[in-house]
Ligand SMILES: NC(=O)c1ccc[n+]([C@@H]2O[C@H](COP(=O)([O-])OP(=O)(O)OC[C@H]3O[C@@H](n4cnc5c(N)ncnc54)[C@H](O)[C@@H]3O)[C@@H](O)[C@H]2O)c1
């Protein structure tokens with residue numbers, strides 16, 4: 465296979481956790497001008513010195529061409545657009561500090577405080593060029609250049625195509641979509657179902673149970689997306705079913721591992737790595753309670769993570785729900 469052509473675009477990756485590091489490495493294959501921003505200078509310095517992110521993505525070397533800084537203004541100066549890769553709780557603070565003329569690609573798979581979608585948050589803050597990136601994309605595999613596919617969604621079709629063109633490599637196939645809520649929320653909800661799958665794995669419930677959680681979880685995802693303006697078929701694409709399968713079955717998934725830890729009675733968040741599904745479960749469980757829309761798996765994960773039910777009690781609640789038709 466021939467080497468991909470280099471692009472003159474200047475790109476910023478804001479957030480130097482696992483996913484930001486993997487994206488910076490991916491972009492560096494086709495871009496000599498990539499800047500990676502780390503919030504903490506101690507991490508930026510370590511990345512510049514060693515070219516490895518030992519805490520968040522061990523084993524993936526950051527190319528020498530990637531500039532690393534903890535100066536946010538310097539990171540985005542002259543950038544054509546930026547990938548925002550901090551946890552969803554940090555997105556409001558990061559967006560607020562950026563020039564509104566900057567095109568932003570939101571890469572977090574979570575919700576803003578109160579349950580607002582991150583793309584809505586960005587638009588409300590005055591950003592005009594807004595896209596979301598979502599799909600079955602474990603940083604541990606993308607960082608090694610293993611093949612994968614993903615979706616960039618934006619109401620601004622030209623911006624989505626620009627991001628697609630800049631992010632595609634021979635090992636990362638990028639699709640575009642105009643369905644922002646569908647693509648964004650698929651990535652948000654699959655994390656919760658992955659925690660549930662991890663709970664089942666931790667309780668050693670077997671393969672049938674995992675498949676049942678994935679399938680009924682997908683149904684809950686579709687039910688929620690339906691009320692949020694998403695297109696019907698998006699949940700069955702890469703950002704929905706694709707990412708759900710990748711996350712609920714992977715040894716790399718932090719969300720699935722958090723469920724396993726909860727089943728063992730251990731703390732679900734370890735090593736300072738973000739587990740978006742726990743917070744999302746609590747936000748959506750409250751929404752389900754208020755709206756009367758049934759999201760039993762989401763509500764079960766929230767109850768376990770808040771300590772209201774043990775994993776075994778949550779399982780009993782799910783299994784003993786009223787008999788009904790599939791749908
Ligand atoms: N890891 C993956 O494979 C992967 C893939 C796709 C999407 N995502 C999503 O990307 C987002 C980031 O995940 P990650 O895996 O890179 O996280 P991570 O836990 O590996 O790292 C998070 C990084 O963000 C920094 N950070 C934490 N709070 C911050 C704040 N308020 N402002 C700025 N920086 C802050 C941390 O110091 C750390 O460098 C999450 O929403 C996650 O769901 C992750």
Ligand SMILES: O=P(O)(O)OC[C@H](O)CO
Nearest residue numbers: 599600601602717718719
């Ligand atoms: O490790 P997780 O569970 O945060 O999942 C990572 C990615 O979202 C997989 O696509």
